Amino acid sequence: MKIFRFIILSIALLFFSLSSLSAQQSQNPLMASFKDYQNMKANTEFGLEWIQIGPTINSARADAIQVDPTNPGTMYVAFGSGNLWKTINNGLTWKPIFENQAALGIGDVALAPSNPNILYLGTGESLKKPRNFTMPGTGVYRSDDAGESWKHLGLTDSWHIGEIAIHPTNPDIALVAVLGKFWSDNAERGIYRTEDGGKTWQHVLFVNDQTGGNDIVISPSNPNIMYASMWQHSPEVNGLGSGVYKSEDAGKTWKKVTNGMIQDANVGRIGLAVSYTNPNKVYALMDHRNRDQNEGAAKFFQSIDGGKNWQMTHEKGLPFFSTIGWYFADMYVNPQNDDEIYGLGPRMAHSVNGGKTFDYVGGDVYHLFPSAADPLHLDHCELWINPANPNHMALVNDGGLYTTMDKGKNWLHHNNIPTGEFYDISLDEQEPYMIYGGVQDDASVYGPSSEYDPRYHKDWKYIWVDAWSGGDGCVTCVDPTDPNTVYFSMQNGAARRKDMTAGTSVSIRPRLPKEHAGNLEFNFVAPYFISPHDNKALYHAGNFVFKSVDRGDSWEVISQDLAVSSDPQKKSVAAGALVESKFQEGLLYMGTDKGAFWVSKDDGKNWEEHSTGLPNNYIRSIMPSQFKASRVYVALTGLNYDDLNTYLYVSEDYGANWKPIMNNLPNEIANVILEDPINENILYAGLYRGVYISTNRGNSWSILGKNLPAVAVGDLEINRKSMDLVVATHGRGLYKVNLKPVHKMPENSQAPFLFNLPEFKRPAYGDTHRNPDYETLTRTAISYYLPTAAKVSLMIKDGKENIIWTKELAGEKGINQYRWDLILQSVESDQPYFVNFDEFIPRGKYNLLFTVNGKTMEQRFEVNNQ
Numbered sequence: 001m002k003i004f005r006f007i008i009l010s011i012a013l014l015f016f017s018l019s020s021l022s023a024q025q026s027q028n029p030l031m032a033s034f035k036d037y038q039n040m041k042a043n044t045e046f047g048l049e050w051i052q053i054g055p056t057i058n059s060a061r062a063d064a065i066q067v068d069p070t071n072p073g074t075m076y077v078a079f080g081s082g083n084l085w086k087t088i089n090n091g092l093t094w095k096p097i098f099e100n101q102a103a104l105g106i107g108d109v110a111l112a113p114s115n116p117n118i119l120y121l122g123t124g125e126s127l128k129k130p131r132n133f134t135m136p137g138t139g140v141y142r143s144d145d146a147g148e149s150w151k152h153l154g155l156t157d158s159w160h161i162g163e164i165a166i167h168p169t170n171p172d173i174a175l176v177a178v179l180g181k182f183w184s185d186n187a188e189r190g191i192y193r194t195e196d197g198g199k200t201w202q203h204v205l206f207v208n209d210q211t212g213g214n215d216i217v218i219s220p221s222n223p224n225i226m227y228a229s230m231w232q233h234s235p236e237v238n239g240l241g242s243g244v245y246k247s248e249d250a251g252k253t254w255k256k257v258t259n260g261m262i263q264d265a266n267v268g269r270i271g272l273a274v275s276y277t278n279p280n281k282v283y284a285l286m287d288h289r290n291r292d293q294n295e296g297a298a299k300f301f302q303s304i305d306g307g308k309n310w311q312m313t314h315e316k317g318l319p320f321f322s323t324i325g326w327y328f329a330d331m332y333v334n335p336q337n338d339d340e341i342y343g344l345g346p347r348m349a350h351s352v353n354g355g356k357t358f359d360y361v362g363g364d365v366y367h368l369f370p371s372a373a374d375p376l377h378l379d380h381c382e383l384w385i386n387p388a389n390p391n392h393m394a395l396v397n398d399g400g401l402y403t404t405m406d407k408g409k410n411w412l413h414h415n416n417i418p419t420g421e422f423y424d425i426s427l428d429e430q431e432p433y434m435i436y437g438g439v440q441d442d443a444s445v446y447g448p449s450s451e452y453d454p455r456y457h458k459d460w461k462y463i464w465v466d467a468w469s470g471g472d473g474c475v476t477c478v479d480p481t482d483p484n485t486v487y488f489s490m491q492n493g494a495a496r497r498k499d500m501t502a503g504t505s506v507s508i509r510p511r512l513p514k515e516h517a518g519n520l521e522f523n524f525v526a527p528y529f530i531s532p533h534d535n536k537a538l539y540h541a542g543n544f545v546f547k548s549v550d551r552g553d554s555w556e557v558i559s560q561d562l563a564v565s566s567d568p569q570k571k572s573v574a575a576g577a578l579v580e581s582k583f584q585e586g587l588l589y590m591g592t593d594k595g596a597f598w599v600s601k602d603d604g605k606n607w608e609e610h611s612t613g614l615p616n617n618y619i620r621s622i623m624p625s626q627f628k629a630s631r632v633y634v635a636l637t638g639l640n641y642d643d644l645n646t647y648l649y650v651s652e653d654y655g656a657n658w659k660p661i662m663n664n665l666p667n668e669i670a671n672v673i674l675e676d677p678i679n680e681n682i683l684y685a686g687l688y689r690g691v692y693i694s695t696n697r698g699n700s701w702s703i704l705g706k707n708l709p710a711v712a713v714g715d716l717e718i719n720r721k722s723m724d725l726v727v728a729t730h731g732r733g734l735y736k737v738n739l740k741p742v743h744k745m746p747e748n749s750q751a752p753f754l755f756n757l758p759e760f761k762r763p764a765y766g767d768t769h770r771n772p773d774y775e776t777l778t779r780t781a782i783s784y785y786l787p788t789a790a791k792v793s794l795m796i797k798d799g800k801e802n803i804i805w806t807k808e809l810a811g812e813k814g815i816n817q818y819r820w821d822l823i824l825q826s827v828e829s830d831q832p833y834f835v836n837f838d839e840f841i842p843r844g845k846y847n848l849l850f851t852v853n854g855k856t857m858e859q860r861f862e863v864n865n866q
Contacts, residue, residue, distance in 0.1 A: 028138050028156045029644045029667065034102035036666035037689050037703075037710070044703040045814025046693055048741065049781060052418065053435065053726075053734035054452035055460040057371050058442040058470075059400030060419040060731070063126060064109045065384050067394050068116040072386060075394060076147070077401050078106040080125045081135045081712060082419030082731030086147050091368075091403065091414045093454060096709070097147035104688070104712060104731065105135025107161035107179070112171035113220075119143045120174055120198075121150070122161030127327055127381075128182045128233055130640045131524050132618060132671070133421065133440070133712060133730045136160060140176055142198050153198030157188045159642075162231070165216040167250070168223050172197035175204075175251050177213030177228065184234070184642045185209035191216065191228050193251045204247075205254045210234040211241030215330070216251075217272045219279035224250045227257075227282055227307065229270035237326040238268035238289045246307045257307030262299065266290045269329040275338035276387070280306040283333060283355065285343045287325030288317060297321040298345060300331075300355040313355030320360065321345045328380060335387040344380040348395070350408075361408040365469075368416045369457035373469035376402065376411055379441060398441040399469055418452060422728035423525050424715045428478040433719045436463065436486060437728055438473030438525075444488045445473070449724065449736060456775045463488050463498065464505065474525045481535050487552070493522035493542055497552050508552025510540050518561055520544060523593055527578040533585040541575035541590055545604055558604025565596040566609055569616050572596055577634075581624035589632060589655070591619025597634065599654050610655030615647055621672040627680035630654050633661075633698075635673040635685065646670050648685060650698060661698025674716040678743055684725065686713025691727055693742070705737055741783040741815050752857070753785040754850040760863045762822060762840050771835040779819040784850060786811045793851040794818065799844060811852065822863075 064078035073090040076097075081104050083096040098106070103123035112118035123137025139155035155161075160179040167173035173195045180189025189212040191205035205213065207230050214231035226247040232239030244261065245254040261284065268287035275281035284301040291297050296317035301310045321328070325345055334340035343349040348361040365376055377399025386392035391407045401414040421440035427449075428434050436446040447460030463486055465471060472491045479485035487508070489495040498505035512520045522542040531537035538548040543563035546555040563572040572592035581587035586603035595616045600607045617638040625631035632655060636647035646662045648670050661683075662670075668688035676682035683694045685701070689710040692701045708727070715728040723739045741755050757780075764776040782794060792811040798804050805824050809816070823838045843863050850857045 028102075028159070030102050030136065030138050031156060033644070033666040033668040033688070037668070040666065040701075040703045041706060044706065046702050046704050046742065047812055047814055047816045048705045048737045048783075049817045049819050050705045050708040050727075050735045050737050052452040053449060053736060054418045054458060055420065055445060055447055055733060056416050056418050057369060057447075057457055057460040058373065058420065058439060058445055058462070058465070059413070059415040059417065060421050060442060061379075061381075061398040061440055062396035062400050062419075063106060063381050065382050065394045065396040065401065066109050066111045066119075067384050067386070068111065069387055070116055072392065074116075074146075075401075076109055076111070076119070077396060077417070078109045078121075079417075079419045079731060080127060081105055081133060081421060083709070084109060084121060084147070085417055085419070091401070091412070091416070094417050098141075098150065099709060101138075101141070101150065101710075103135075103137040103139075104710065105137045105160070107137065108164045110164040110166050110174075112166045113168045115171050117144060117146045118166075118171045119147055120164045120166060120176075122158075122164045122176060124158060124160035124179070126160060126162045126179060128160075128237065129327075130183070131440075132620060132637050132639050133714070134182065134639070135712065135731075136181075136642075136644070140164070140198060151198075153194070155188075155192060155201060157186070159186070159188070160212070162212065162214040163216050165218050165226070167218065168220050173250065174198065175216050175218075175226065175228075177216050179212035179214065179231070179233065181642045182233065183640060189213065190230070191251070191254070202252075204251060205230070205245060207232075207241045210239065214269055215272045217274045217282075219274050220276045222279040224248055225274075225279040225306065226251050227272050227274060228254065229272055229284070231269045233269075233326070238266050238287070240265050240267075242267040242270060244270060244272065244284055244307065257303075258310065259308060260303075260310035261301050262286065262288055269326045271329040271331040271343070273331045273333040273341060275333060276335045278338060280304060281338055282307060283331055283341055284310070285329050285331040287321055287329050289325070291317060297323070297325045298343065298349070300341070300343060300351075302355055313351075314358070318349060318358065320347045320349055330380075330382055332383045332385055334390045335385060336390055340390075342383055344383060346378045346380075348380050348383075348408075363404065363408045363411050365402070365411045365413050367413045371413070371415055372462050373399065373443075373465050375467075375469055377469040379470070416454060418733040419731055420733040421730045422714045422734065423473070423730070424475045425717055425726060425728040425734070426476050426478050427717050427719045427726060428483040429480055429721070430483055431721060433722065433724075434483070435726060435734060436476040436478055436488075437734070438476055438488065440730070441470045441472050443471045443473045444476050446476075446486070449719075449726065451779070452733075453775065453777075458775075464496070472524070475528055477528070477530050479530065479535050485551075487528070487530070487538070489526065489528065491524050493526035493528075493540065495528055495540060495552065508538070508548070510546040510548075510555035512544065512557065516557065518544065521563065521574045523574045523576060527575055529579065531580055531585075532582045533580070539578060539580060539588070541578040543572070543574040545575070545578065545588070545590055547604060559590070559598075559600070559607050562590055562596065562598050562607065563592055565592070565594070565611060567596070567611060570594045570596040570611055576619045577622045579622045579624055581629065582626050583624065584629045587624065587629065589622045589624060591622055591634060591636075593618045593640075595619060595636060597655050601654070610651070613658035614649060617641065617643060617647060623673050623675050625675055625680065626677060628652075633673045633675065633683070634658075635670040637669050637671055639669050644669055644688075646687065648673055648698065661694075663698065663700055665692060665701050669712070671713055672716050674718070676739070677718055677720055682742065684716055686716050686727065688712050691716070691725075708735055738781065741785075741817070745815060746785060749785065750787045752787065752790075752850075752852045752855070754857045754859060755783040755785070757782065757848060757859050757861045760822060760841070760861060762843070762863060762865055769835060772838065772840065777821060779821050782818045782820060782848070784811065784816050786813055786816060786852065789813050790852050792816070793849075795849040795851070796841075797847045797849065799846070804841070804846075
């Protein structure tokens with residue numbers, strides 16, 4: 001019997017110690033598309049300047065936090081789809097430090113305990129949500145200079161990474177918990193180990209193609225002792241593959257240690273924490289799913305013998321996970337007291353007696369910028385505890401970054417990082433126009449379209465915010481005749497109409513009539529809109545389409561169940577997109593989450609399916625042409641199905657026949673397509689990494705502008721009066737660009753061209769001391785076209801022909817822009833009460849001279865505002 005057990009143990013150890021196997025992975029499609037993206041960005045002829053708008057009032061979901069323990073004013077915050085940001089002044093200012101990389105999603109970041117200048121970054125979000133924006137990654141990256149530069153270390157096909165752990169004394173030994181693909185099975189998942197700083201990797205722990213590595217902790221007092229959790233998250237978010245493992249040889253081999261721990265098919269995500277002083281004292285926080293409503297899903301376990309035996313620390317499951325424990329399940333131990341533990345879920349559980357009893361961390365919140373979000377935001381993702389001062393903690397959750405110096409009694413909310421994850425935006429008709437948008441778990445906001453400045457909050461406000469400082473903001477619509485009437489929605493079609501003056505709203509979520517035999521379903525972000533032909537008419541869609549003629553007070557069902565396709569492969573949940581043609585009243589289009597496309601030409605009386613030729617992916621954007629009734633464009637995303645290809649199509653016959661128009665685009669996800677309101681040949685497409693433009697209806701594409709960061713685009717809208725194109729990104733907030741140069745761009749011109757100058761606006765000045773108000777500073781875009789790259793000179797002369805300003809530029813082929821702040825010169829003074837360090841151009845009439853290749857063009861302009 002002993003010999004038999006030895007053989008079984010040897011086989012198990014061989015299975016879990018796969019160091020002899022190659023850890024090289026197949027090529028990730030994001031790598032190839034990134035090269036195409038870089039090439040198009042370098043060669044675009046549409047060199048317009050994107051203007052960052054913000055906002056920061058409601059911050060954004062942050063996934064990981066690291067603080068330099070030797071200099072706690074240096075912090076690193078990883079936003080799931082919004083880059084890695086660094087501060088060196090305790091959160092006063094921030095900069096993104098993972099720009100120009102193939103991956104957008106971030107799962108974890110780790111600082112080497114022995115050298116805080118060494119960082120490992122795991123790409124691919126660790127939060128599994130089917131909302132079309134859970135960003136996959138391209139493996140692991142390392143920085144040896146505190147984030148100034150990065151080297152790709154491989155594990156390219158890992159897709160999603162849960163955790164990185166670094167040896168406490170040797171920064172070249174690191175372990176990575178690879179979750180793998182979220183929506184399909186793959187072998188590139190489990191625990192990977194390197195002992196040469198990422199030059200090579202060993203696949204040291206693997207369970208099966210549906211179970212990924214979730215968490216790793218290394219004992220600080222004995223780094224040979226490590227614990228890891230595996231999570232079966234496919235096809236459900238729980239399964240028999242989930243469990244806890246231990247290594248006693250610094251991660252080279254592993255064995256399962258779950259005696260006394262629940263082991264059934266309902267075990268989900270598990271977080272781990274190990275004592276800083278006792279390698280045998282370890283905690284686990286389990287998401288035990290599918291419980292009776294009287295039994296909570298969150299369960300804490302403790303082992304005091306290195307995982308040989310586990311015991312649940314409390315009598316029954318705790319309710320603070322709700323039904324979404326798999327989002328979180330991280331846990332932490334006080335570095336100076338291993339009986340004090342924290343467990344993260346929608347709320348943060350806290351125990352001072354090893355998990356026997358719990359309270360919940362809340363406290364008062366103080367915001368860097370004014371915010372109506374009062375309590376500590378829910379949905380906690382990661383916690384950092386200062387090992388030298390456990391009262392000092394940094395917490396990231398769906399509301400961003402919070403720091404405390406008194407163990408959670410009081411928190412500072414760092415809502416000064418522009419990383420909003422927008423789903424949708426709308427613009428009103430005011431001058432200047434306002435922007436309204438819904439954000440992932442940070443409600444819906446509105447504010448001015450002025451340029452972002454990190455020193456000011458720019459008067460952004462909430463349309464609504466829930467009682468826990470967030471809530472998923474989805475679709476917003478503004479009455480075109482009355483900006484006081486705003487429609488907004490939460491998840492699953494929960495639309496409301498708000499009187500902005502009164503500050504009150506009413507639910508207008510449609511429901512099936514009681515006598516209706518169908519079951520109503522909605523996607524998380526459910527489409528609805530105000531008819532472009534009647535501001536009192538609304539349309540809303542789940543698997544049925546509804547119409548209201550009284551602003552949502554009552555609804556009529558105007559379709560059959562459109563989730564049921566003639567193609568069984570296109571059986572869907574509900575609508576992903578719903579629109580009405582501006583060209584023809586009553587011409588409706590609806591697209592589902594599995595590629596079923598429907599059209600009604602009689603305002604919903606009859607529907608025809610025109611799905612042939614479209615992939616079985618999520619129809620997220622439909623654009624009926626404003627110039628031809630039968631022309632319609634569509635964008636589909638396969639992100640929810642691990643399909644990262646581009647899908648853009650046009651039909652000239654209401655969808656009866658489809659033509660792909662991806663052509664030379666990088667093969668990356670497309671989220672939205674928009675037709676220009678002036679020129680039917682111009683299209684705009686929002687993809688995985690930015691905005692693209694076509695001037696020939698999709699036959700060829702170029703990147704629009706060079707300074708938009710690589711970020712997923714959620715929505716595009718054009719303000720007709722200003723001709724601003726506003727982009728809603730999912731991870732970097734809002735940007736805008738003015739399209740007038742695009743419309744005036746000369747065709748096949750071989751001569752330089754200076755576009756008409758816009759209005760020059762000086763900043764406002766203080767009433768008493770005439771000091772400039774920099775919050776009102778507006779840069780003026782000077783736009784010009786060059787047939788080939790050339791040096792350019794800009795010069796301004798006053799009415800007396802005096803040269804008051806010059807600028808030398810290196811112009812590139814195509815449209816160029818220089819955005820001038822109207823400062824003629826900056827001066828210094830040793831006077832004690834000096835204020836006007838910047839001299840702005842005075843009011844008056846001027847000439848701008850544009851010189852290239854020895855030829856000069858001239859335009860007259862006037863500065864006449866205060």
